Amino acid sequence: MTAQDRLEAHLKEIIQWHFSPETGCQFWLDWAKKNFDPRQEIKSMEDMKKFPHFQDEWLRDLQPEVWVPAAYKGKPFNIFETGGTTGMPKQRIGWEDYKTDYSEFSTKISDEHFPPGGAWLMMGPTGPRRLRLAIEHLANVRGSSCYFIDLDPRFVKKLISNKQFDVARQYMDHVVDQAAIILKHRKVSGLFTTPKLLEALAEKVDVYEAGIRGVFCGGTTMAPQYVRFIVEEVLEGRIGFYPTYGNTLMGLAASVPLQKEDNYSITYYAPQPRAVLRVVKPDDTKVTVDYDTWGRVELTTLTKEFFMPRFLERDEALRRKPRAPYEWDGVAEVRPFGAMENKIVEGVY
């Protein structure tokens, strides 16, 4: 069975689940009544183009209960929020999905870099994000515990938008100082953070000497030259580097280990069949761009906890060919959509 066959089979199961009155949630059942019954119409991934793009306002404006599949009724859910700056953030509910995503991811990182039982440190957005629980779960799966230093990215984005660069720097220093203290007083071998925070930490602490052997990084643009800088200079080629692309709505897309011919261009592969990433033409999103061409990232999430068809991410990327161990397309050099045309506030991400 090919990956595509597995995806198609999984798709049918998920469509059946979310659009059957016995298992589906209120939102999708109502939607089907007003539009079409996907159980009849959606037989393949190609058919998914019949769905319009998922609107992020639905996650802001509606009460979370509308997303509870009938099969989960009565089970308290986790509420996770996406980035946001001002106003109501997008919220997604869940039960076990984040654990599944991160348990799977655990098989993709080496024991050499993240020794089982060795403590982790997360320095990054905790708060209402699923990342905090997810990282702790990942550490736990590997027999480890995790320390946490919180960073509120909404505050940082606000500071940068207001051109309060000095305050942003002070806040970043405050976060990094706390991490440096933990590294000084506790044995830690695995680190999760954002590239900017990693860079700032490495300016204060020799991270290898502090015991760090693996860094799992995500959350922002990592252009090839920046990746090279992190690998060669910040981590001095001595620490394992695992860049990821992920969010509350998708889960976690891992990168394949860099090869010489990649020239530090990182390609991520979605956790298919649970999530599918396409790189589409921005002005005609039904069309997938050619390989090695820039386009906008479209995400489809296909789990029993959450169904989200054709969500247009605020990111653009290069479409890459499948590469072992993945049999599906990858997305490379992800950056904010329109980054080359507009100034995007990424803050410490």
Next chain:
Amino acid sequence: MSSIPHLPALRKGQPYESLDKVEVKDHRTGEVMATVSQVNAGILRRDLNRIGEARQALRKFTVDQLIAISAKAGELFSEGTLPLGDKGHTQTVQQYTETLSRTSGLPHAMVKRNIAKVADALFNMRTVLNGLTRGLDTSVIDIGFGEQAGCPVSYYPTTNALGLVMPSNSPAVNSLWLPAIALKTPVIIKPGREEPWTPFRLIQAFIAAGAPAEAFGFYPTDHEGSGEVMKICGRALIFGDANTVAQYKDNPKYECHGPGFSKILIGADEIERWPEFIDLIAGSISDNGGRSCINASAVVVPKYGKEIADALAKTLGPVAPTSPDDPEAKLSGFANPKMAEFIDGAIENGLKEPGAEDITAKYRGGPRKAERDGGVYMRPTIVLCDSFKHTLSNKEYLCPYASVVEVPQADMLAQIGPSLVVTAITKDPRFIEQLLESPLIERLNIGPISTMRISWNQPHEGNMFEFLYKRRSIEVAQN
């Protein structure tokens, strides 16, 4: 070998080829003349944390040895064939002239004058240092203490490196940092986007002349990187418009080179002779394409404003773009045509305000913004303003531009505002006394001297020695 040269970053002299590169293009044809590696702020921070090693490399030399190296570097810079990038390319001085002309828009004749100015500073480094230090024996800098005029003196360095956020408008500005090498201070250069050539060539000349490569940092970078150069280097020079330099100007760590608002004043005693000074005034406005901060941007006279503006307009108005290799070329093309558009728009907007007239318009016979062979130029503009209250009266643009304003002599100093260079054409002792007392004037020329004339042993803007070294009291026991 690639046909297009690549300029790497130089990290303590070592070439670093980045995966991020920008192209430097011919301003007329768009042909790519070189790619330039770009580094991120993180690389700068990491390198500058270890910059003390670069200073140690220079400390091994005496000031006298570094003066000799500077002179040799001047020879190589102005006559030699030097490496251009890291792909095996080389560059003769003629190739440098042509390339710089093609990317910056400066005609060959102006590039050559700039080369001569830079080389002159290198050849005369001993005189320059003598002027900067007021005759200090160079051994005092080598040893750290000594005597001057019978008094014990000691100087200590204020920084391990001099940061330079360079402009793209005129290569001669590089002469400002040259004394730093003889003063044993490494340089961290963020080149202007359209003018990486001159700092790169100067670095190569210094290295070929025997200076340690570690003393040179060449870091093409973005806005954040420029900020790091300013922040981390203990001393830094920045070039830019009034907004750019505003945030740094009150901090003694920085020397800001913004608009000069240089001026020519004619005293009441000499005003009747005004026709004799028209060529000198026109040259002050338009030499070097009007791109320098020492170009006059206002002519202040007690009377005959209209006549003087008309005479200047008659001289400068017909000046039009020529081919870059024309030895008489007076205008520079714009590497960024949007800049010309912006300047033209700003002048037009200003003219809508009552009280100003573009006197050159009638002698120009065409628009102010002109094109030739694909290049964009700004033709000279002389605006007669009814007072210093007018928007266009105290403006500086990257082209031959000046206002002519009538102000009674008694009110001149109260109205001209800060001025980098003032040429005051007067013999009136009382007026000269007032000029000498004025804190608004950085360099003062008394008599008919072009604002463009400066002397290296008398810095017109800051003193590099006082910037890089601080005096301390010292007593050394004899036994």
